[in-house]
Amino acid sequence: MSRPRLIALLLALATLVVYLPAGRHPFVNYDDDDYITNNPPVKQGLTWAGLRWALTTWHASNWHPLTWVSHMADCSLFGLNAGAHHFVSVLLHAANAALLFLLLFRLTAALWPCAFIAALFAWHPLHVESVAWVAERKDVLSTFFALLSLLSYTRYAKENCRRSFWFAVLFLALGLMAKPMLVTLPFILLLLDHWPLRRTGSESPASLIREKTPFFLLAAAACVVTFLAQHQGAAVATLEKVSLAYRLENLPVAYAGYLSKIFWPANLSVLYPLPKTISGLSVAAALAVLILISAGVWRARKGSPYGVIGWLWFLGMLVPVIGLVQVGDQALADRYTYFSATGIFLAVTFGAAALARRFHVPRALLTVVAAGILGACLALTAHQLRYWRDAETLFRHAIAVTGDNDVALIDLGVALSAQGRLEEALVPYHEALRLAPDRYQLHNNLGNILGRLGRPEEALAEYREAVRLKPDLAFLYNGTAQMLAQLGRLEEAEVSFSEAIRLDPSFASPHFELAKTFLKQGRNIAAMDQFRAALRLDPDNFQILAQIAKVLAASDDPELRDGQTALVLAAKANALTGGQQPVVLDALAMACAEMGDFTNAQEVAQRALDIATLMNLKDLPPLQQRLQLYKNHQVWRESFQTPGAQAPSPPKN
Numbered sequence: 001m002s003r004p005r006l007i008a009l010l011l012a013l014a015t016l017v018v019y020l021p022a023g024r025h026p027f028v029n030y031d032d033d034d035y036i037t038n039n040p041p042v043k044q045g046l047t048w049a050g051l052r053w054a055l056t057t058w059h060a061s062n063w064h065p066l067t068w069v070s071h072m073a074d075c076s077l078f079g080l081n082a083g084a085h086h087f088v089s090v091l092l093h094a095a096n097a098a099l100l101f102l103l104l105f106r107l108t109a110a111l112w113p114c115a116f117i118a119a120l121f122a123w124h125p126l127h128v129e130s131v132a133w134v135a136e137r138k139d140v141l142s143t144f145f146a147l148l149s150l151l152s153y154t155r156y157a158k159e160n161c162r163r164s165f166w167f168a169v170l171f172l173a174l175g176l177m178a179k180p181m182l183v184t185l186p187f188i189l190l191l192l193d194h195w196p197l198r199r200t201g202s203e204s205p206a207s208l209i210r211e212k213t214p215f216f217l218l219a220a221a222a223c224v225v226t227f228l229a230q231h232q233g234a235a236v237a238t239l240e241k242v243s244l245a246y247r248l249e250n251l252p253v254a255y256a257g258y259l260s261k262i263f264w265p266a267n268l269s270v271l272y273p274l275p276k277t278i279s280g281l282s283v284a285a286a287l288a289v290l291i292l293i294s295a296g297v298w299r300a301r302k303g304s305p306y307g308v309i310g311w312l313w314f315l316g317m318l319v320p321v322i323g324l325v326q327v328g329d330q331a332l333a334d335r336y337t338y339f340s341a342t343g344i345f346l347a348v349t350f351g352a353a354a355l356a357r358r359f360h361v362p363r364a365l366l367t368v369v370a371a372g373i374l375g376a377c378l379a380l381t382a383h384q385l386r387y388w389r390d391a392e393t394l395f396r397h398a399i400a401v402t403g404d405n406d407v408a409l410i411d412l413g414v415a416l417s418a419q420g421r422l423e424e425a426l427v428p429y430h431e432a433l434r435l436a437p438d439r440y441q442l443h444n445n446l447g448n449i450l451g452r453l454g455r456p457e458e459a460l461a462e463y464r465e466a467v468r469l470k471p472d473l474a475f476l477y478n479g480t481a482q483m484l485a486q487l488g489r490l491e492e493a494e495v496s497f498s499e500a501i502r503l504d505p506s507f508a509s510p511h512f513e514l515a516k517t518f519l520k521q522g523r524n525i526a527a528m529d530q531f532r533a534a535l536r537l538d539p540d541n542f543q544i545l546a547q548i549a550k551v552l553a554a555s556d557d558p559e560l561r562d563g564q565t566a567l568v569l570a571a572k573a574n575a576l577t578g579g580q581q582p583v584v585l586d587a588l589a590m591a592c593a594e595m596g597d598f599t600n601a602q603e604v605a606q607r608a609l610d611i612a613t614l615m616n617l618k619d620l621p622p623l624q625q626r627l628q629l630y631k632n633h634q635v636w637r638e639s640f641q642t643p644g645a646q647a648p649s650p651p652k653n
Contacts, residue, residue: 061230062230093127095144097118097119099151102151104346142176153189156168184320191313258332267401270394270398272330273331273405309346313340314344317339404435410432463479477497481494485513512541512543518530528560570584583621589627605626
């Protein structure tokens with residue numbers, strides 16, 4: 001094996017070791033749910049329907065079908081095993097480190113500077129976010145294809161291989177389908193033409209630009225599609241919300257912020273909120289730094305072309321996310337440096353190597369300094385990785401290092417409520433309410449918690465405030481309807497459920513909840529229609545499967561009962577939950593009893609009772625009572641209609 005290939009292999013292996021702890025981390029409640037755990041098309045794995053959805057959806061305010069396919073493939077292979085999903089991202093990051101080294105070495109033939117740059121890329125703590133966050137798979141995946149595109153282009157430029165040119169175009173297309181931030185990659189190709197490929201000496205700038213036409217067309221198409229997707233998802237902030245003057249002030253401050261974090265990666269956070277105001281002094285200082293660096297690299301461009309190339313690489317790759325088009329509420333994000341920081345690594349490394357040659361710095365001293373820098377990066381990366389071990393740790397750290405951070409407070413509340421710590425969760429929610437009373441997510445989450453705490457009137461008020469602030473989101477109407485149903489206001493609940501279904505026909509929950517509302521009213525046929533709709537939209541939802549199985553197995557209405565179908569649905573729900581959900585086991589026991597299999601009914605009911613006792617679960621159905629019936633070879637029957645409830649009267653002519 002050649003030395004470059006050996007270095008690439010060792011670099012990849014070392015990167016895998018550094019990020020191994022990520023394999024023990026769970027999903028977090030920040031986009032992971034939207035991308036994977038609560039996303040039915042993704043959870044179903046690779047299917048033809050899923051592929052069609054990936055190619056046509058603007059879900060999560062983006063069009064990145066290859067990212068969706070990547071997550072679907074993970075679900076097909078590993079289900080919802082978070083550690084396996086994490087490890088795929090780590091593998092891609094390790095591959096990217098090796099590819100970056102091979103690319104730089106092919107471009108410059110400078111073995112150890114290229115190895116150092118690739119190691120910085122692999123082990124810099126700023127890149128932990130892109131690797132340790134499953135929802136940011138798009139970073140590592142798009143960069144993988146970007147590096148393949150640059151490698152193919154390099155071969156074309158060096159060997160005049162037209163096939164490699166079109167491979168470069170193909171890989172850029174795939175990269176843009178993973179994350180559209182690569183729209184500036186054609187400009188990187190032009191930079192590489194100047195140095196180190198040095199094509200500008202033999203070909204005119206106009207011909208080099210014309211040559212990149214396919215790349216620019218792909219980038220332009222990606223810009224249009226992304227802008228439409230983000231507008232459709234209301235992810236782009238309006239000028240009324242974030243003024244043009246503010247964006248222009250924030251631009252140099254953001255660039256300077258990224259630079260400072262590259263050189264001094266302290267107090268890193270998953271969320272950096274936009275400051276309410278930006279001081280003129282901060283803007284002036286940031287502008288001064290940017291102008292001085294720009295003037296310096298431009299002045300040295302002839303003797304040290306890597307300086308201006310690396311600087312423009314950094315500036316250019318950040319253009320789509322620097323805030324001129326403000327997406328979301330963040331001032332900056334560590335993940336945006338994943339590929340853009342390579343320009344700074346390149347400029348500084350080659351600049352330091354040139355200075356070392358000029359002043360005859362001993363190789364041993366260079367080795368010690370380089371090892372010290374990489375060692376510090378490894379230690380900081382290992383430390384930063386610990387903050388991603390769970391959602392609570394992640395958001396408590398974000399709040400600690402950023403101060404007034406309403407988004408992090410909301411997400412901390414979600415993490416606490418997911419652990420059942422409902423009263424604790426109210427604390428960060430109320431603090432967030434002080435900072436951002438107009439966030440619909442905050443009111444929706446408060447509604448969720450208050451409902452679980454048995455305070456339905458207060459919960460309904462929060463849901464209605466969320467609907468007022470954001471009247472076009474289906475799940476807000478769904479929450480409102482559930483609380484109305486809990487309060488017995490079934491006709492009002494039906495109206496809200498219907499509105500949720502109208503706003504998002506692919507949303508399974510309102511169909512499911514509306515079915516339960518119909519059952520309470522004795523509208524059994526309509527209820528089954530809604531159950532079937534919910535199951536069609538989310539066929540692997542164990543709660544839907546178990547509830548339908550329970551109705552089909554235990555209803556006191558003989559026209560509703562279908563023991564065979566109940567057994568199939570309950571068995572599927574049990575397989576999905578690994579036989580560890582008492583509610584699912586309860587439904588399975590009912591189905592077994594309905595089919596006359598009382599031996600299995602007793603065994604399954606006993607297992608449900610044992611698990612419920614072991615888990616100290618409360619508010620469970622009367623498992624002991626049902627078990628006694630099965631021992632007496634009797635089935636369980638119940639009415640799902642609320643006593644005294646009636647279906648609404650038909651309208652009079």
